[in-house]
Amino acid sequence: MNENAELAKIDLYDLTREEMVGLLAGWGYSAYHAKRLWQGLYREGARSLDEIEGLRPDLLEQLHRETTAAALPVGLATKSGDGFTEKFLLGLPDSEEIETVLMLFKGRATACVSTQAGCAMGCVFCATGQMGFRRHLTAGEIVGQVLHVMRLQEERDKALRNVVFMGMGEPLHNYEATMKALEILTDDHGLAMAPKHMTISTVGIVPGIRRMADEGRPYKLAVSLHGATDEERQALVPPAKRWSLDVLMDACRYYSEKSGRRIFFEWTLIAGENDTAEQAHALGRLLQGMEAHVNLIPLNPTHGYGGRPADAERVKAFQGVLSEYDLPSTVRQRRGIDIAAGCGQLRATTL
Numbered sequence: 001m002n003e004n005a006e007l008a009k010i011d012l013y014d015l016t017r018e019e020m021v022g023l024l025a026g027w028g029y030s031a032y033h034a035k036r037l038w039q040g041l042y043r044e045g046a047r048s049l050d051e052i053e054g055l056r057p058d059l060l061e062q063l064h065r066e067t068t069a070a071a072l073p074v075g076l077a078t079k080s081g082d083g084f085t086e087k088f089l090l091g092l093p094d095s096e097e098i099e100t101v102l103m104l105f106k107g108r109a110t111a112c113v114s115t116q117a118g119c120a121m122g123c124v125f126c127a128t129g130q131m132g133f134r135r136h137l138t139a140g141e142i143v144g145q146v147l148h149v150m151r152l153q154e155e156r157d158k159a160l161r162n163v164v165f166m167g168m169g170e171p172l173h174n175y176e177a178t179m180k181a182l183e184i185l186t187d188d189h190g191l192a193m194a195p196k197h198m199t200i201s202t203v204g205i206v207p208g209i210r211r212m213a214d215e216g217r218p219y220k221l222a223v224s225l226h227g228a229t230d231e232e233r234q235a236l237v238p239p240a241k242r243w244s245l246d247v248l249m250d251a252c253r254y255y256s257e258k259s260g261r262r263i264f265f266e267w268t269l270i271a272g273e274n275d276t277a278e279q280a281h282a283l284g285r286l287l288q289g290m291e292a293h294v295n296l297i298p299l300n301p302t303h304g305y306g307g308r309p310a311d312a313e314r315v316k317a318f319q320g321v322l323s324e325y326d327l328p329s330t331v332r333q334r335r336g337i338d339i340a341a342g343c344g345q346l347r348a349t350t351l
């Protein structure tokens, strides 16, 4: 079969359960068969269609002819010196490449997945932003990243319960595929991952935040701020020119009210740039009275940006100011820096 015919096949991992039922119904098979297929793929963790028991031979044949359920091929796997972070370069059918990270913490594992090849947002300190936008990922390609990490964990008799959408790309710029992937991952009859263990991180796409609120999406939301005045934020995060802090914070409050959940705010600390007492106070005032938690991330180095991470003293002082406003904050542990798997360092290595 030629390459185009392969590309034209339906990716089974790109279907919600309902869509799978619809596909098979169109071929004349009852929902029972779709259920068998879904459970085989997600409950029993079949790695190929032939492993799934109880599929009718004629159905199996049609599935082979018209669909794929292939794992994303691993181009490169690297492990950090401390062994707690692993990064995978995964290939896509059109030969784009993305990166996925597995982070091991005490008692839990987290997959960090990409939602786009590259990113259109252009944040100055981010390696993905520096490479520009290549394309959106499909839901199946997002699910495929989680499956890769999950299978690896299973081989080690370990579980994977947490997924953060903090790899390459802006999830709310690829809203449909991101939400569809989340529906597939959290489906009760399949992987049944807990919605509260799924975290979407956004640069602050206002219509996307409002849409998540309106649709009652039950996931954790993290908003990347990095600046507490429009001027500071615009210098680091280009979309801040489109949506001012006023407009963004209105959307965040709307989300909080509708969902009843607190929001996480991310802040990459850059020495002499946004680690000042002035910015800390501005951030305190901005979030005061909100159900919020601030994640502070000392800048990770990237080729295209000359800034330096804030030193430990400044980080502490910054936290001190936030606590004056009763704002809880956590300093994100630096991880996987030696293999460029830290926040904002992901970039398809071969590019």
Ligand code: SAH
Residues within 6 Å of the ligand: 123, 125, 126, 127, 165, 166, 167, 168, 169, 170, 171, 201, 202, 203, 223, 224, 266, 267, 268, 297, 298, 299, 300, 301, 302, 343, 344, 345
């Ligand atoms: N596009 C989404 C999710 C991916 S980036 C977003 O921007 O939120 C995940 C987090 O890493 C964001 O908070 C981002 O601002 C941060 N980040 C990007 N580059 C970084 C760097 N060089 N050092 C530290 N954090 C960085």
Ligand code: SF4
Residues within 6 Å of the ligand: 119, 120, 121, 122, 123, 126, 127, 128, 129, 130, 167, 168, 169, 170, 203, 344
């Ligand atoms: Fe895109 Fe997020 Fe990087 Fe900004 S920080 S360029 S939104 S991936």
